Amino acid sequence: MADAIDQSGLDDNQSKTLLEETFYVLKKKNSVFRVKLTNAGLHLIKENDNQVKTQIIPVKDIIGCRCLRSKKQRNSCACQSLSHSTSLKVVDEKSGDHDDADISAYLYIYAYILRPNQNKRERTTITLRFRSFDKYDENCKEAQRWRMILKKLIKGEDVSMINISDYNIIPAKENRRLLVLLNPKSGSGKGRILFQKKIVPVLQEAEIPFDLHITQYANFAREFVRNCHLYQWTSLIVVGGDGLLFEVINGIFERLDWAEVIKHISFGIIPGGTGNGLARSIAHFTGEPYNPPSLPSTLAATRNFSELMDIVRIETRSQILFSFLSIGWGILSDIDIESEILRALGEPRYVLWSVARVISLKSYSGKVYYLPANATFTTFETKRDIFRSKSKVDLPTEVHLETTDARQRLDSWYSAASRRSTYFSTTGSSYQSTTESDDGEKPRMYGPASQIPCITASLPSNWKCLNGRFIMVHASYQSHIGTDLFVAPQSKLNDGLIWLLVIHANASRAQVIQFLLGLSSGSHTNTVCDGVIKMLPVRAFRIEPDLNEQGCLTVDGEIVEYGPIQAEIFPSLIKVMVP
Ligand SMILES: Nc1ncnc2c1ncn2[C@@H]1O[C@H](COP(=O)(O)OP(=O)(O)OP(=O)(O)O)[C@@H](O)[C@H]1O
Structure with a gap:
């Protein structure tokens, strides 16, 4: 029996029928569909010549539904019945363009059904025509009832307490509103078209209101989120x-109310750039097909689900930054930055440039300090609690651990550069260049305060040090740092870990090639060879490059000043939307 298959694996709550109705297929007179709505989804039970087939469309696959009326037909023969019309045209009942002769109410249900074998989702529309009653208003009430329950299920709300037979259910007002920031220059410059053609239709089907702002110049998004009233x-x-997301995250941490904002707002990224590591990582984390790449994050935008994500706080000689993806020194960063001249090619630019860089393999001298993931973190954790929760300030260690006074000023490090950019902490988590602050223009960086010694200070004894020449040191806190760069296969959005990928200068060209080729599938992890190629899970690290050499350092793919840099992870700090 198909019904038995249908119910298998569903618990009582999931299989409890919320609504049920019988529909007929117009063209096949002896085909009957029983349609049931349960917490698990929409059950389409086809009954035909004593055969029963069932398909469930899971709630997770449904993004929205709308009640519509058939459209007034112009220049059509009066005797042509709707059932013979090949393409039904529908309108909103308030449009004034509806067909009075058709008293049916149409419920359009929009779903993106997972086809695991094809590794993609397929858009499907299910139309239910309600016409049991003689009047449109009655049919509409029935369709609206289905719509309201379905919408609640999509939002993840519990409908078990609702009296389903109550005809006066008021549809919950949509309390979500999206802010969309679009970079028209990202990638090959097709962001606007992507948004209008692929994203807007999905948001409309899901009835999610949004406000679109197109960035006008570099740092527009950062200034925008820093200054506007985000709570709307x-x-x-x-x-x-x-x-672009890097700008947004840093703009948020330049707000005094950053802690409130990250509680209130969840973040998302619809990939339109050349570097789309986070979008790819979120799809990987949730097991969603990245095909087409924009779909998982668009579906995430229509849903009500979010996951916590780690954020890394970075300190250089002159600035504090917040990062969600990676920090790079050596070959991968060089490829990213130097291949900029091939931007028009999109992501294939990286492959071309990798070949060039392997032929002329460079290494850089310096020291890499790191705090291993399995080290004892008593001090580290205690300090974090103090800054995260005021209720813990009565701990005896609290005075001891205040970073404001405990951390040395940055100007004690490199005198020439740092005298111009002295940093101070006013609230335990706020930093500002003293020179810039004089003219009042440079924004102050807030965000959670550091729990490790400042970049000028020596490190505790439980930190380890690698000293020598490196082809690469790349830190990733996501599984992917680009669509095809599966650098840290074990990484999760919120595992509190930084993966440090280290290639020492004694690696052979063949080992480097094997490592780079393995990055797309994650098989580079097999090239790990002690003393040559390492993958280290850490909580914090510091790189001190030899400043007699020139090189490049990147944070989330953006170039930063070349010099000492340190990073520490703040687990589960912000919310990201997930499909
Ligand atoms: N309207 C604009 N004009 C020029 N630059 C902009 C504009 N809007 C944003 N930017 C800048 O473009 C940079 C890159 O943007 P984004 O990450 O969206 O695209 P991308 O193609 O992945 O870029 P990249 O490959 O350089 O990382 C951002 O750092 C941002 O400062």
Whole structure:
């Protein structure tokens, strides 16, 4: 029996029928569909010549539904019945363009059904025509009832307490509103078209209101989120590359109310850039097909689900930054930055440039300190608690651990550069260049305060040190740092870990090639060879490059000043939308 198959694996709550109705297929007179709505989804039970077939469309696959009326037909023969019309045209009942002769109410249900064998989702529309009653209003009430329950299920709300037979259910007002920031220059510059053609239709089907702002110049998004009243939106989505989200995240941490904002807003990224590491990592984390790449994050924008994500706080000689993806020194960063001249090619630019860089393999001298993931973190954790929760300030260690006074000023490090950019902490988590602050223009960086010694200070004894020449040191806190760069296969959005990928200068060209080729599938992990190639899970690290050499350092794919840099992870700090 198909019904038995249908119910298998569903618990009582999931299989409890919320609504049920019988529909007929117009063209096949002896085909009957029983349609049931349960917490698990929409059950389409086809009954035909004593055969029963069931398909469930899971709630997770449904993004929205709308009640519509058939459209007034112009220049059509009066005797032509709707059943013979090949293409039904529908309108909103308030449009005034509806067909009075058709008293049916149509419920359009929009779903993106997972086809695991094809590794993609397929858009499907299910139309239910309600016409049991003689009047449109009665049919409409029935369709609306289905719509309301379905919408609640999509939002993840519990409908078990609702009296389903109550005809006066008021549809919950949509309390979500998206802020969309779009970079028209991202990638090959097709962000606007992508948004209008692929994203807007999905948001409309899901009835999610949004406000679109197109960035006008570099740092526009950073200034925008720093200064505007963000609480009018529940989610913030960027359409562009990782660089655009990097601006947004740093703009948020330049707000005095950053802690409130990250509680209130969840973030999303619809990949439109050349670097789309986070979008790819979120799809990987949730097991969603990345095909087409924009779909998982678009579906995430229509849903009500979020996951916590780690954020890394970075300190250089002159600035504090917040990062969600990676920090790079050596070959991968060089490829990213130097291949900029091939931007028009999109992501294949990286492959071309990798070949060039392997032929002329460079190494850089310096020291890499790291705090291993399995080290004892008593001090580290205690300090974090103090800054995260005021209720813990009565701990005896509290005075001891205040970073404001305990951390040395940065100007004690490199005198020439740092005298111009002295940093101070006013609230335990705020930093500002004293020179810039004089003219009042440079924004102050807030965000959670550091729990490790400042970049000028020596490190505790439980830190380890690698000293020598390196082809690469790349830190990743996501599984992917680009669509095909599966650098840290074990990484999760919120595992509190930084993966440090180290290639020492004694690696052979063949080992480097094997490592780079393995990055797309994650098989580079097999090239790990002690003393040559390492993958280290850490909580914090510091790189001190030899400043007699020139090189490049990147944070989330954006170039930063070449010099000492340190990073520490803040687990589960922000919310990201997930499909
Ligand atoms: N309207 C604009 N004009 C020029 N630059 C912009 C504009 N809007 C944003 N930017 C800058 O473009 C940079 C790259 O943007 P984004 O990450 O969206 O695209 P991308 O193609 O992935 O870029 P990249 O490959 O350089 O990382 C951002 O750091 C941002 O500062």
